[in-house]
Amino acid sequence: MVRIFRVPGGRCLAAVLAAALATSTYAADTAWPTKSLRFVVAFPAGAPGDIISRLIQPGLQKALGQPVVVDNKPGAGGNIGMQEVLRVNDNHTVLVGPDTMLTINPHLYRKMSFKPMEDFVPVTQLASFSQELVCHPSAGVKSLPELVAAAKKAPMSYASGGQGVPGHMAMEMLLPMIGVQMQHVAYRGPSPAMQDVLGGSVPCGFLASPVVGPLIKEGKLVPILVSGAHRLASQPAVPTAAEAGAKGYEAGFTEMMAMPRATPPAIAARLQAEVAKALAAPEVQERLATLDLEPLGNTPEQAAQRLRTENQRWAQVAARLKLQLD
Secondary structure (H helix, E strand, O other), X not given: OOEEEEOOOOOEEEEOOHHHOOHHHOHHHOOOXXXXXXXXXXXXXXXXXXXXXXXXXXXXXXXXXXXXEXXXXXXXXXXXXXXXXXXXXXXXXXXXXXXXXXXXXXXXXXXXXOOHHHHEEEEEEEEEEEEEEEEOHHHOOOOHHHHHHHHHHOOOEEEEOOOOOHHHHHHHHHHHHHOOOOEEEEOOOXXXXXXXXXXXXXXXXXXXXXXXXXXXXXXXXXEEEEOOOOOEOOEOOOOEHHHHOOOOOOOEEEEEEEEEOOOOHHHHHHHHHHHHHHHHOHHHHHHHHHOOOEEOOOOHHHHHHHHHHHHHHHHHXXXXXXXXXX
16 A cells, blocks of 8 residues: 655655555456556546646556556546446556546436446546636636626626536536626537637636646736635635635545456556556656646545545535536
């Protein structure tokens, strides 16, 4: 098992001790992996899960002695990627994407052919991140009160990376609290959504902070708030939603890895241990910090507990908002 600890400043580091992996834990699977690993990233290139997968790819290839292929399969809030992993089900195909695939999708999609919380077992949560509400400078808003006033004066829209994804749910959770309505414009991933906000065709967007952060620093987008409980280290002047005026609001998310339920626990434990090592590499830590991605690398058991908690929380939000998707 890999020990996880927190250092001053709140950033999680995966302190990896190879000796802590007891031989008996995975003695039956010492030959794994026997072929290349395929990371099915359920969102497009540029999404946080895609970024993390490619960052840890070299370290994992070296540690596991097999190629690691990153394969983007976006669509339907991650459902297409999940279906692909379940279809293959070969102990070498791994799902990567936001925890909302398991915690939110079951409450939104009426025609799912599988049950995410039952058919998948978490391997680890890679990193936590916030969504960030941003607007194009032409929208003329620089704060949440200004956005509320503008939305009450004339119809406004916002972009997200798709139906039921973190940005969509974060915004739909926020809107009732601030007493306004905005039209949702869904895209196939955060990057194309960001491009249209950047071009001004959609005035605002609720998108992952790693996606919009660089554009905020360049002055091309105006930050309004972040969805998590804490301000971002790279943008200390941007308030949380609670600080901006939506008291009690908090919506944090994680990028995770999961495999089909039938995966031997020893394989999941081995992969988690090596992922934690890869996340602990100084160059990976440095890059994640610049993107406001807080590395986790927790155990399958820790990830499962966190997913259960989030699943219950988002079930209540989905029921209140009465959101249903096909």
